[in-house]
Amino acid sequence: MFIIRTNSTCSNEKEYIFEQILGLFLGVPFLVRYTQDSDGISIEKEGEKGTIEIEDVFFDQFGKGISWLSEESLPKLPLQINTEDGLPIIYGNGKIEKQRDQVKIGLDIFGSCFFMLSRYEEVISTKRDAHGRFPANESLAFKEGFLTRPIVDDYVNLLWNQIQHLWPGATKKEHFFRANISCDVDNLLDKGVRFPGIIKRLAGDILHRKSIKQFWTSIYQFYKVSILQNLKHDPFNTFDFMMDVCESNGLKAAFYFIPKNNKLPIDGDYDIESEDVLVLMKRIISRGHEIGYHASYGSYMDVATTKAEVELLRQVYQKAGGDPKDIKGGRQHYLRWEPGVTELNWEAAGLKYDATLGYAEHVGFRCGTARDFKLYNVPNRKELALSERPLILMEGSLFLKKYQNLNYKEAETVANNLKEKCLRQSSNFNVLWHNSFFREPELFSLFKRICKI
Secondary structure, three states, X not given: OEEEEEOOOOHHHHHHHHXXXXXXXXXXXXXXXXXXXXXXXXXEEOXXXXXXXXXXXXXXXXXXXXXXXXXXXXXXXOOEXXXXXXXXXXXXXXXXXXXXXXXXXXXXXXXXXXXXXXOHHHHHOOOOOOOOOOOHHHOHHHHOOOOOOOHHHHHHHHHHHHHHHHOOOOOOOOOOOEEEEEEEEOOOOOHHHXXXXXXXXXXXXXXXXXXXXXXHHHHHHHHHHHHOOOHHHOOOOOHHHHHHHHHHOOOOEEEEEOOOXXXXXXXXXXXXXXXXXXXXHHHHHHOOOEEEEEEOHHHOOOHHHHHHHHHHHHHHHHHOOOOHHHOOEEEEHHHOOOOOOXXXXXXXXXXXXXXXXXXXXXXXXXXXXXXXXXXXXXXXXXXXEEEEOOXXXXXXXXXXXXOOOOOHHHHHHHHHHHHHHHHHXXXXXXXXXXXXXXXXXXXXXXXXXXXXX
16 A cells, blocks of 8 residues: 655645546555645555655645646746656656655656646637637647657656665556547548539549549549449448458447537538438447447537437437447547536536547647546546546548648658557557548558557
């Protein structure tokens, strides 16, 4: 049993982050003891000699006149960098002093991890893009160059190394690498290979894509789908392909459906209660893959809409032969997420996990980790039952011109780099790939390689 000693400043936040780091990530038993004269955060191991003393900068400032959610409470830039491994120091300093029975860590591990997991900076910031999203380039991780580094996991590893230094017999929970492949079903069928959409598609092939090959491919698809009514050739009908690839790698895919499109083009083009959707859901269920919730564009600030959409999805899922209780999570459309608000909507709807928290415009570790963790509602200062499954890679982030605009080789290098980091941490490689994002044969091949374990 580990004993944590600290003062009672920010006790809710401290108990939350102790549970995430020590309980969930490391899996070690611990007790928290509050003492008025405690300076910093100390860790002892019951019945054994030794103490780890950890700097407390983030939480301690709120007992010294700094207001919760104030600009003053944010990290000071530029961040210090640990010269040994290049580890950015969000709060505190990079000094580590080791003695036989004592270790002093200048890095505020718990405060820094809380800052990243809770998305504290996003609640403070008023910066939003055209879709109401907190922009990646406004984040501390982007500004300080560690967005593609799982910094929370690195902090946890640093702490564990010091624990083992003092108590070599200590053991932690074993984690295993897992790839979570998900698909946001924004569009069921491709209007571009049907009339009149084919006219715009062919014009785009010539004028914008400047591809004769793609022009003839579009004509072939139009002939097969619209003339011969062979839906297997619909470019968006890639569900079986995705399931085949996942199954060949021992994976289960998650398909997130929009329950209500509100007759708006931005919310997809299908009716959740249509026969086409029921047939597809039955096929997904029969193959043992997951079906989840893809919240409509305007739902992210509206608890009533969220609850109604989840209820409708569960009704349709039951008609398809599934158990409504199996609808456990999903993702917001367009990755729209308002910290402090949206997570409360999801919890009120009875969902167990969210998979939204990644940036549309850049891949990486928005929360500083790829592990599942419990969300914390910063404005109300309470831990939620809702878990976050942070999004690490979305295919559109890699390829779209308005985002990273990479070519195939560059995209695969970036994807492999992220996968390798998740593999080294024995964490999760969480990928979003739309069924509608297989425009060229190279994308089929790249998806196969990304899913290869």
